[in-house]
Amino acid sequence: MTDATADGALIKSVITDGPEAAHEHHVLVGKDATKETLEDYTLRFAPRHYRRWTPGVVAISALGGIAYLADFAIGANIGIAYGTTNALWGIAIFAVVVFLTSFPLAYYAARYNLDLDLITRGSGFGYYGSVVTNVIFATFTFIFFALEGSIMAQGLYLGLGVPLWLGYAASTIIIFPLVIYGMKVLSKLQLWTTPLWLVLMVIPFVYLLVSHPETVDTFFTYQGENGNGATNLGSIMLAAGVCLSLIAQIAEQIDYLRFMPPRTPENSRRWWTAMIMAGPGWVVFGAIKQVIGLFLAVYIIANVADGAAIANQPVHQFLEIYRDIMPVGVALALAVILVVISQVKINVTNAYSGSLAWTNSFTRVTKRYPGRIVFLAFNLLIALILMEANMFDFLNTILGFYANCGMAWIVVVASDITFNKLLFKLSPIRPEFRRGMLYAINPVGFGSMLISAGVSIAAFFGLLGSAIQPYSPLVAIGLALVLPPVLAFATKGRYYLRRTDDGIDLPMYDEFGNPSDAVLTCHVCRQEFERPDMVACATHDDVVCSLCLSTDKLKDHVLPAQ
Template structure:
């Protein structure tokens, strides 16, 4: 006698609504091959649009004036190398398998429920940086257009919702459509600085932090303080991966373009960011030499206004260009922050509440949290906790990256990424154990309990612990907690469509909601 299930009418409607991928964008699922219809270059340019954010210039400006040129430069280089190395395997596996950062995490060492914790870390990153970036834009609107800050916060928060609601299609049109104008303004600013301020480059490279020991350029403590600010950007690779999962499958014909755009718009975003940080650092030094107050010398709006004033010699035109520049940069990044946040919250609450009202609900939720932080002024205090947040983020992403870079080549974990709940353990001690150990060690170092040398290097302590613990725990557990049961051969359930049309994408109909899904997204259940 075959098993049966009572299927409620509301449940059918619920599933069909959430199955609308124009709104959902595969928020909880593998990105179907049929949904990866954009060109490689378009996906790459969409992902690269997120690298426009002005917090890069703002952070570099503040760090330079606080810790000096040498410490800032060394910190930027160290962080960019770390972000590129840890981000490369994440971007590659997300693009190759069509997975967002959450599905990759659960299949690469954390387990089904284990990735719930990391989804919360990731969601926190999105609304923290949304609030910071929107505050920069609201401040610009106040300076340039006289819009009160509390109204500017609302405008900056609400403006992204219509774009992000319609997923990758609308986001891609916005990112690609504004890319040329942004690049033109960004490159113009860079050219102006190099042509008109070339004589000041030597003074910039000799700038020493006010609190540095006399006669010393490099200082380990100041270097570590600078790293703690920049390293919080490590979670940005998750946002890049959320776009790169829409990359078309790699083929013999497209492999060169596929690799180029993967590297450039995946981990390569850090080198675009590095150029922007150098520019922000130099502009801050110029402002410092002109006796500009610290608040203005670290505000990208003021800095770019001065650059465009040098270019046009017209206060009105320079304000207009600065306004366009700031609005474009901040809208481009906050569209990405809001989109990533909607996916992260979808994954977190679907496991916590066992329900999913739709990605759009969590989009509004994420933006609302950021708006509340801005209106209360709490976002200003968030910048002070970036160092601690970075330890948590590094514990997660360092463990994930170590699993992909070390365990898979050594055979300590399965070659493929198994992301389906039916085939995963709830908790995999490899990822969870490594994240817990590395985070605790990083926090102990941060508090100075591991010695004075380890304190400024606490983030490197965290990362090193990840790359030691991940293979060690996988070896001790013999990798048994990666896959709970093997996938069944589902091809026998296929209709004749694939045999009649060999080019057709293999799909199956779900026995519960009656929606069609691709084979990679399906599991076999004997009851249904």
């Protein structure tokens, strides 16, 4: 049934057959939506009966998604532009900012089994307010999909002579079937490919340290392509701004972390270790890869003819060093294998998370659930267009601009959780995401993000003067950190909850503070879901699930304001 047909049938049923027929029609639509969403619980709470993975498996699956080679390209680019010292300080600032802001988000995702969009709704943005952050995140996924796809295409061109345009298409098409089946397939893929990826990535770096120790001195004294890499705060912040474009990566980590098992006294240590490693800990691995990327780039510039032209391309970084260790044919094969494995590992995550983000936004705005697969194709198409436009030529500008939007979103949510929820108690401590329980828009988070993103983007493009231009990341972070508590105090926290009672007389959490596993049946789609996903129906003496509430165009089931 198409959306147009569904709408027409619904209108006809209301006019000719009355509200009961309309309700039955809504039941059918709800069932259609439910069939596609049960595999990975798109748009909803991840129930306990589905979360059968151990903390270790979830952590390895999540960390498998950071196998991308974009870090090598980013590290090389900022080092070439600003010199080694400025780049290293920029990477350090990036790592500290991302770790601190990611921690509360990762904890909430693992503790309450929600993706970042659902967390954002109840952390100052409101039910519809987080749609804009979903678009920001979806943009992140196709930018980095395109970046990784471009790297893979370079590898296919170098190793197999595949034209770049065809390599771009191939790197996009092979991802589609891998992402269709959600978390079950992705967790296996990440587990199986991680050991080989680690070996292939570490070999060149270790070889250079052992065989060419003089490279270390060359690395630390490198002044950039223009030879003006003297240490200064402006260059450090410009480098940090490019790196901070990766701040939204925590949302992709959370798409795995939401499947963490309940935290109990028996598994508490393993639970915390897995949450920290796979949540904020991803940035440690990311920063190390950026440093290695710069290290390899400096070696190539110093030791390979015309090395400056290829030093920022990961496939060449690994190929040139493999050639020193083994025959050319073997070196080429290993370089291509590394690039393909890395691209597949990260782009299945980019495609998966992007499809969730687009689907979530579309369903809330239109009250239609077209299925995640539609937006999987949409996200991949945008990424392919970016690749064909040769995004490597303007990579620093793209990432520097995007960083301001990403930082505004992530830091605002982190600020709301840390200050408004935990410290000042202005925001409900436990997250809320269900329609009817939240206001449409909460000015605390939504307003903070718009102001911090807008001002920092203006600074990035020099509209606030050249003196402040390099410091746009600090502008974004500072405003996003301070504004949520300021606006929460100004509004007295009144726009967080539209209701405090969801009408169900069952506890939401168990004795350890984990979401309850009590099962209820949604009277619209006739499917069983766990207690945290359910709300009392406004017009029937029954309960309704969060997805059926999202697709309720007539507001037949949505509870009134309390």
